[in-house]
Amino acid sequence: MIKNNLKLILADRDISINKLAEMTGLRYATLHAFVKQRVASINCEVLDKVCEKLEIQPSDFIIHVPNTSKELKK
Numbered sequence: 001m002i003k004n005n006l007k008l009i010l011a012d013r014d015i016s017i018n019k020l021a022e023m024t025g026l027r028y029a030t031l032h033a034f035v036k037q038r039v040a041s042i043n044c045e046v047l048d049k050v051c052e053k054l055e056i057q058p059s060d061f062i063i064h065v066p067n068t069s070k071e072l073k074k
Contacts, residue, residue, distance in 0.1 A: 001065045002042075007035045009054060009061065024049040 010020060017035060021028045026049055033039050034046070047058055 023053040
């Protein structure tokens with residue numbers, strides 16, 4: 001499963017979702033969905049703006065978490 005570290009990165013830097021929205025010009029709702037892991041796909045434009053403003057690489061932001069569901073192992 002692909003997840004992201006945006007919540008942790010923002011917490012470490014004491015940056016709110018509102019502040020990141022101001023920094024990037026992205027909608028609060030878009031960033032909130034990322035923080036809450038409620039996105040089915042990653043928009044490259046969003047990823048680019050977040051990485052640029054936070055001065056991180058996509059590999060700092062996106063993580064792979066192994067699936068543990070028995071249904072997925074069938």
